Amino acid sequence: MLLRDNPQIDLTATTFASLLQKESRAYKGLTYRDLIQRTIAFVAQDRTVADAKAAMEQIQGCQDVIVTKTGDRAEPVIGWLSNIDITRLSTA
Numbered sequence: 742m743l744l745r746d747n748p749q750i751d752l753t754a755t756t757f758a759s760l761l762q763k764e765s766r767a768y769k770g771l772t773y774r775d776l777i778q779r780t781i782a783f784v785a786q787d788r789t790v791a792d793a794k795a796a797m798e799q800i801q802g803c804q805d806v807i808v809t810k811t812g813d814r815a816e817p818v819i820g821w822l823s824n825i826d827i828t829r830l831s832t833a
Contacts, residue, residue: 781805785812786819790830
């Protein structure tokens, strides 16, 4: 994946459904759907922040961890931790 120019999109006319099909502005050859599916970690609600950090570190480019009941990506989202949240909580 190579970084490339970041052209603007029309924010008032672009729906999320259509955006997911577009090529990522950051990574050539990947759609936004691809990018999201490849760079987000999932953990179960009964896991620890350390588990979330470990899950994030296992995925190249990951900056977000989604919390679901069992850690399955098909489940409703219960929570979300960004890399900034995890770093802050890890040093508290």
